[in-house]
Amino acid sequence: MPFQLQLAAAAREITTLDSPQLLLTLSHEEDQPRLVPSPSQDGGALTILFRDAGGAPVRRVSSLLEQELRTNARVDANLALEPLAPGQPLTWTVNLAKCMWPLAAGDYTATATLAWPGETNPVASAPLAFRVQPVALDDLTVDRDNPILDRLDLLLSAGGGHLWLRQLNPSKPLGAWYNEALPALPGTSNHFCAAAAFRQVESFAPAMHRWLVWQNGALLQAALFEEGRPTSDSRRGQLPVGRQLLRQGFYTAGNQLYVLFWYAAAGRLECCELAAAGLRPVAAWPLPVSDPGLLVVRCLDGTLHIAGPHEGLTRWTADLSGRILASTRIHASPLPLRAVALQPEFDRCTALFSAAEAPATVEMVQLDPRYQPEPFVSRRELSLPGPFPELAMDADRQGRFHLLITTLSRELYYCGPGAEPRLLAAGQERYFPSVLAPGQVYLGFYELTAGFRFRQFAASADPPGFLEYRNL
């Protein structure tokens, strides 16, 4: 065997929220350089097969699957070869976050195999054993913004201040741009990510940056991360008295970081900049909202976009000098508002209303002027007993709503357009459901043994169900 392939892992014991990072080393013992697949474009030459404790194959990943799980365009199967000199091993890292979702709890072995045209015998590594442990998810925040790419960042929190930052493409959230365990922040709370308040097209760098903000007692702290790895930029400030931290913030291209508070005594939204010197009040806007916890605030190019519960759902725009520029009632509903989402770059707003009384009713609204000037509205009476502790919803461009709900009996259901609720999971205290419906339908939820992942739901399959990309 002229080639040797070694497989190693940064950690052999990980959790269901982690993504293994594998280190590969390829070498050969011949006298002359040999052409080998380039790690930058291997055309699927490298595959890594995972087997469970019983030796059964669980999934096989490759650079082709990586493409398939992260974008919708056709897979590029081109192979580039590069010379590998004798005695100069080629070493590279494979971040499995990009081409596979986290593994479920259990014991596994991974075997890497390299096979390419011109090389008769595939090169295989020795099996690498590792263990995946379950971890209880305490909290999950989801942030979506668009500084150059439309991105969805998940901040996953477990006990003891353990955090993971995972970035996904909302158009195909099956593989991640990255999924990193952040340095532990014991004793902290109210973690959230700030959203980009700008858009540029010159560089992808802003897509990799995220400000993480958290509360540490009376302090508000923040740190800038690049692909989930901490940078040297961090800030802290004293929390203002009597204000409710809204766990929402935004930052500019120049890294001016702003956080938002609700000042109940005055009934107003307040914005402060968290600068190196601490918190600095910027502006305040009186808002007639009934439940400030449901306020959603996004900033884009100096304009604040606010949506919240007022006469149903109302949307405001404001500037950073404290002026309300416009107020629009998007939808009036007799049902209480449960959740709101905003995408200011598209003027898109979705909202979910629900009532616990029987029959349990859900009203879903999407305003997306790209496709229709008036909101799409869907009201459904569900054949499930309310109230629903968790709800998540998204709608596609045709105004078809996809809903995930959990019941008091700890069951998770998917309610597709015109379809009866379909039971997806049971027995979990919380599922942290999330829905993305850019065309295909992706349902995200947490399970103790599987962690949190989005899965593609194929309503047209026979029978309808999740599409797996096990690639075995």
Add this chain to the structure above:
Amino acid sequence: MSETRITRRDFHLLFERQTTAVHKIVVTRFQGHRLEMEDFHFHLDSAVLLPDYDIGEGAADRITALTVLAAGLAHAKTNPARKALVAGHADSSGASDYNLKLSQQRADCVLACWTGDKVAYTNLCAVRSKTEDYQQILQWVHQSKGWNCHPGPTDNVHGNGTSTALKNFKTAYNAEFSQSLPVTGACDKVTWEAFFDLYNQGIAQFLATSIEGLAAYRASLRFVDPGRRTVGCGESWPVEGMGVDGLQSAANRRVEILFFDPGQEPLLECHPAPNQCKATECELYWTKCFKHTPIPVKAGPVPAPGEALDIVSCDDHFAPSAETLSIAYKLKGLEGKPVTLEITSPRADATPLFTRELTGDEKTSGDHTFAWDGKPTAGALKDLYIHPLWSPYKVTLRSGSLKDEAEFKVLYHSLAISRGPWTHDGQEPPTADQRNWVAYRLNELGFYGGPVYQDTEEYLDKAIIRYKANHKAMHRKYSKDYKADITPELIAALEAGDNKRVDIEPDAVTDPAATSRIWVEALTYERTTGDGNEFRNQTNRATTDAARLNRPLLPLEVEIFLKSKTDARTAAPEAIGPVRINWKHTDLDEDLTLLPEDKASSPSKTRKYVAKALKLRGGGPGADNCPRSLGGIRNPDMTHYQAPWFQGGIYEPYQVEDDATHKTVFAKACTNKAKYPKRLGRSGILARTSIIGGDDYQFRAEIDFTGEPNQAELEKFHGYTDAGSRIHVRTGIFRIWRRNRVAYEVNWPARSGGGEWDLIHNEYKAAYVDLDVGSMKKAKISELITEKQYQDIVIARTANKDRTKISLKENAVYGLPLPAQGAKESARDYRARLKTLTGDNYWSLIADSIVDALAGAVRPQEPVGFVVMNFLAHEAVDVKKVDGTIAEAGHISWTTSFGMADSHAMIDMKDPDKVYYVVGHEMGHNFYLRHSENTGDKPPGHHDTSDHNCIMAYSSTSSGHAHQAPGVFEPHLCGKCNLKLRGWDMDKLPGNSD
């Protein structure tokens, strides 16, 4: 109880039967059919058959020897399978040997007269005749022919009167028959021969035929034993006084002409030699063995002395209204007496169709010819023309007891088929009759507007919408908005003749060797908005086809021709009659070799799958059109013959009726001259085929006499022996083709190379979709949309709001500067981010609007047809490794070709697959074809699951079958796609070809 049927002939056989059971043995008798020549047609001791027995005193109409002979010939002709035997009998008054011989000679004489054997007759007369024989014959000639040859009393004495009579007879005979017999007073051999000629003339007269016609009758005679055609039974089998010797009995003296059905013929072993009769061995007259049934004989007219009339000839057939019937007749001695010429038909009531009292000039003694135009003067056909259905007609010349008849016919010659008009007069309805005018115009323009005046199936509404969808001025991208209302815009377009197209190629209408196409639109997804978005909802093609497309209409008409006197094809529309024309169709077997071959370089199960599908629901040879249950109209049950026709009075003036017994529909020929002068003598029908590509039809019209009371005769006249021999005409083959076209090729930028269009054309052609790729226009993107339009789209649909950064580039879709690669950004991540930025976050968001903009530019010129746009995702960029070296120069991060609503296909030029595959695939989406196995879109039942080389599969993927590798396999539409394109309802098709 068992039953055994035997005849007397089986008596010598042994039958074994169980002794403990009851058995029934039935003895059946053979059947004979008998004509009797009675005794008074012979003089005592003579063998000469007398033509008439009662000269001068008998009834005008009586049964004579000649009428019996004529009846025997008629019987033989109408019962050609029966075989004959002539048996002579005597009474027992003389010696038995004498009687035996005399009976044989009389039988021989009857046979000679019956079969026209002049020699045998004269030989017999030479040896066994008497003077009173020719005295009576001369009296008969005098009476029937009017010749001056009466010999005086029949006294058996050859005196002067007899001699004179013989001389006069010979003189008259020589004159009429152009002979030169010696005019003597003797009755010699030539005299008997002359008598024989007159016998023949008399028999022919009774048969209403000519001497030549008489020969035809005689040609049909068949005998039990051709070597022993007569038997003399002597006194063995008397009618009365059985066993009484010396009994004089006129009843016993007779000659019988007997007929027997096949298998019923008697054994003649009882006559081992001439003049021998072993009565004990006879089974013919053994009543326990044979039963004889009399054949009725009609009495014939016997003319008065000195008068004669004779129809010398009459046309066998003619074409009324186009020519006249010639009746040649000869009269003698009837001047001053009423002579009537009548035309009758057995189909008419008692009143003759035509009666004419001959004028003085017409009834002088001598030869005349009467020309009749065929127009009855009475009865149901009064003032019309006679027609073939009432054939045979009879012309009767009558004067007192004199009568002569001749038969003639009107015969069909042939049919000629043509495409019929939309209205009975071929004229457009008046514009004030708006609805029918629109239907007419739509039909004329090739849009199947439906039966004019009689639309029972809402043809018109569909046709209006299809017309609007195909019209530049009325086309709407969102056909959801189409209404079947008649607008001024529609009327103006129809008046102008806009959008005229060929609906059905004409050749096969008249040429049975031709194949013509019937065109049906190959619909693509049309509705693109909201819940009705067909492209996204992937509606069922067959259902949509049925809702939007009319079944093609082909008005067929046959012109019916008559036979002229010279058997030429003759148009005589007024003399056709209400003849029934059957309309039939044939479903021809499909030529499967037109489908893709299963080759190593191009694996295809298409042929196998289609072959299997064609046999579904009762399909197979001669019945492989798409069955009704799968979207077609073929109906495997007994009513299939009805499938491609409108029945009832939909196609004026023809009334199409159903004949379930014979499994055909038929329409009688139009006879209403006053109302439908242009349709007279024609039959028509409105064919409506399926809309399924590949279905084929061959139509046949035939003249059928079923239901006519004289069906058997009519069939005989026209030489019908079975249904296949009917007078018919058939069209060529009509095959359904779906059609569409490529209207535009839009370049963003232009593709280098090409040549794929023919391959695409051929791929769809295998599914009977004719995709016109020869008339497409080509344009750069900037020729169809402006930069401002483009910027507006990008700003409205994407997160990019800065107009200054957005430009319409000729060479790529992405209209902004590409982000530079970060120093620490890996090549794989940079590629992936470029892909997301320019794909998911850009092209996916603007593609709909780009299609809208393109449609806005293209559709006013090209309302229908594909718009195929070549494009590149973004401008090429170099990708670096993290060490700064170039990983890939000129990278374009993604390739995605796709089909869009409104017949748009977006073809990424970086797509590594063969262009024809990609274009064919994406166009397929607009033809309702869905992805196959190795894509994320795996709807059940849309593909042949055993065919891994369908165009509608992806060629490259990280999973699925390793097929369609570019440059390795040439993909083809799988069998299910093929049938879906034709219009079959794929939901009900089997899942695979195995």
